[in-house]
Structure formats: structure tokens, C-alpha cells
Amino acid sequence: GVALDEKFLRKVALNYGGDDSVVGAATLLINKTDLVTLGDVRGSDKKAVYEITPDASNPNTGVIKDGGLAVPYCINSNLASGTTAYGQAKNFELALFSNYEIKVSEDFAFNKGMLAIGGDVELGGDVVVKGGFVVATVA
Numbered sequence: 001g002v003a004l005d006e007k008f009l010r011k012v013a014l015n016y017g018g019d020d021s022v023v024g025a026a027t028l029l030i031n032k033t034d035l036v037t038l039g040d041v042r043g044s045d046k047k048a049v050y051e052i053t054p055d056a057s058n059p060n061t062g063v064i065k066d067g068g069l070a071v072p073y074c075i076n077s078n079l080a081s082g083t084t085a086y087g088q089a090k091n092f093e094l095a096l097f098s099n100y101e102i103k104v105s106e107d108f109a110f111n112k113g114m115l116a117i118g119g120d121v122e123l124g125g126d127v128v129v130k131g132g133f134v135v136a137t138v139a
Helices: 008-014 032-039
Strands: 027-030 051-054 061-066 069-075 083-087 092-096 101-109 114-120 123-127 133-137
Touching (some): 008 083, 032 069
Antiparallel strands (some): 027 083, 051 061
């Protein structure tokens, strides 16, 4: 396990990939509670160790900086507190198991000029590259 401390980001990001490389274009999937915990980490000078900058257009994503190391993050409530995943999104494949259906109805709120849109699909996904994601649990 790892600790949500001043070394967390470097341990996760710089250990991703093989011994001869640091793999880029990876994202940290993290529970909101753990993101808050990282924001509370202070150095010996009492200053925040991590600079967390939410994306203005989608605050569920953003960048965590530790000095020159900048790692994109995405809040994922499906991860239990104390569990993070780090990897490249292209290593996850989404597969359709059925045709998709989309229906539009003008009947739902006709007097308000609103449309109701419904969809139906069977799908699933999985990591398709060995080591494509690293799961870190907090010790």
C-alpha cells in the first residue's frame, strides 16, 4: 500500500511503466475524499505540497502538481476511499453487446416545448493491456 502523503504522486506516477521508462498521458482516478486528503497534505514549511487545479469546464477533472510533476486526475465515486487507479484511458476498451436504440418523444412536456430522449444499450468494458492500470491502496 501507499500513503496519501507528500510522496504519493511521485510514487504512483513515476513507478507506472517499465524500469526504463515513465509512461505519459496517464490519469489518476481518485475518490473525492482522497483528493481532499491530498489537498490537506502539508510540508515541513506548513505549505500545501500539492497544487490541485480543477478544470473550469468540468471540475470533476483537473491537474495535481507536485513541483514540476503534473498529473491529470478524474474524480471517480466508484472507487472506495483509500483506492486509486492510475493509467492510460486507451488501455480500457468499451465493447457493445447489442445495438443501441435512441427514442425521442415530444409528448413528455409538450406544453413546455421539451423533448424526452431515452436510450438503451448493453455494453461492458475491461482493461485490455497488461499493466494498463495500476491500482494503489492506501496502507
